[in-house]
Amino acid sequence: LYFASYTMTTVGYGDIGPKNIIETVTVVVMLIVSGFSWAVVLGQVSDIVANLCHEEQVFRSKMDELNHMMEDRNVDPELRRRLRIFCLSNKAAQRRGRQRQQLIAELSPGLQGEVVMECNRKWIEKVS
Numbered sequence: 001l002y003f004a005s006y007t008m009t010t011v012g013y014g015d016i017g018p019k020n021i022i023e024t025v026t027v028v029v030m031l032i033v034s035g036f037s038w039a040v041v042l043g044q045v046s047d048i049v050a051n052l053c054h055e056e057q058v059f060r061s062k063m064d065e066l067n068h069m070m071e072d073r074n075v076d077p078e079l080r081r082r083l084r085i086f087c088l089s090n091k092a093a094q095r096r097g098r099q100r101q102q103l104i105a106e107l108s109p110g111l112q113g114e115v116v117m118e119c120n121r122k123w124i125e126k127v128s
Helices: 002-008 021-050 054-072 077-089 093-100 109-119 121-127
Strands: none
Touching: 002 121, 054 077, 054 093, 109 121
């Protein structure tokens, strides 16, 4: 048992380690605190990276609004589940709708037509 705690609490080279139980406990506590601190830092960085995408932020915001509305109005749990599934499965269509409304509307009529035709090319080929 002493050998296991000695090797676990060294600084990496194996030549410096705790000499008594107080030092061993201190090092183990420091390792645990360091581990939790590192986990918090990684969590914060992951949160920042995840929130870099504006579209994802918009979607999450709308999902939060939906959840608050359902909570405030005591919506049936089964209906809540169906609403969340719908929103998640409809995410890509909502993104395309925002693109159409915001980006394509700013183009000239000629470019709008070309972009719409190109975006719907596969569907047009199926129909014809």
